Amino acid sequence: GAVVSQHPSWVICKSGTSVKIECRSLDFQATTMFWYRQFPKQSLMLMATSNEGSKATYEQGVEKDKFLINHASLTLSTLTVTSAHPEDSSFYICSASGTMNREQFFGPGTRLTVL
Amino acid sequence: QQQVKQSPQSLIVQKGGISIINCAYENTAFDYFPWYQQFPGKGPALLIAIRPDVSEKKEGRFTISFNKSAKQFSLHIMDSQPGDSATYFCAASRGSNYQLIWGAGTKLIIKP
Numbered sequence: 001g002a003v004v005s006q007h008p009s010w011v012i013c014k015s016g017t018s019v020k021i022e023c024r025s026l027d028f029q030a031t032t033m034f035w036y037r038q039f040p041k042q043s044l045m046l047m048a049t050s051n052e053g054s055k056a057t058y059e060q061g062v063e064k065d066k067f068l069i070n071h072a073s074l075t076l077s078t079l080t081v082t083s084a085h086p087e088d089s090s091f092y093i094c095s096a097s098g099t100m101n102r103e104q105f106f107g108p109g110t111r112l113t114v115l
Numbered sequence: 116q117q118q119v120k121q122s123p124q125s126l127i128v129q130k131g132g133i134s135i136i137n138c139a140y141e142n143t144a145f146d147y148f149p150w151y152q153q154f155p156g157k158g159p160a161l162l163i164a165i166r167p168d169v170s171e172k173k174e175g176r177f178t179i180s181f182n183k184s185a186k187q188f189s190l191h192i193m194d195s196q197p198g199d200s201a202t203y204f205c206a207a208s209r210g211s212n213y214q215l216i217w218g219a220g221t222k223l224i225i226k227p
Binding site: 004006032034041042043044046049091093095097102103104105106107108109111 | 156157158161213214217218
């Protein structure tokens with residue numbers, strides 16, 4: 001089956017620093033990748049959608065200058081949280097979709113804690 | 116109109132019983148309805164999905180029932196097992212837009 005990996009699985013950083021999260025599709029080409037944020041006991045909140053080689057499309061209320069998304073290849077997308085603050089602490093999940101159907105395959109998530 | 120309403124918020128079922136989770140939508144343009152299973156600290160995993168041209172789809176112990184006229188769809192888990200304890204999300208999307216509209220989630224607990 002389609003496998004999506006995320007790295008790191010968890011990260012702790014100091015307030016004001018930047019953190020990069022990688023999302024990789026391991027066995028298929030992901031034409032579209034999605035980044036989600038999930039708070040405890042809540043549903044997934046879509047942050048942005050990115051297509052390979054194009055600028056990401058951000059959802060309303062998501063600061064594009066704070067959450068930088070790069071989808072440079074068909075197997076890799078990165079999310080950089082710039083100048084992180086404690087309120088950015090959350091569970092970040094990526095998903096990837098290929099050209100064959102609409103299935104989204106999810107990564108295992110990254111737990112970000114900003115001190 | 117973009118919302119997907121999911122119920123119940125939480126559900127406790129005895130081992131061997133049937134777990135039923137319901138979702139309702141308003142946007143008749145939705146044409147893809149997946150269910151995801153999520154364990155604590157993990158990303159969601161696709162369980163089963165249905166398109167509106169069929170009324171039911173079964174995969175193992177998991178069945179989706181779809182009622183187009185009522186704009187409702189539900190997940191049935193037969194012979195529920197403790198390992199099924201997780202949070203379940205329904206979702207919907209439309210056309211060539213791959214974006215999923217998510218339900219609020221149901222925390223399912225299967226009592227041994």
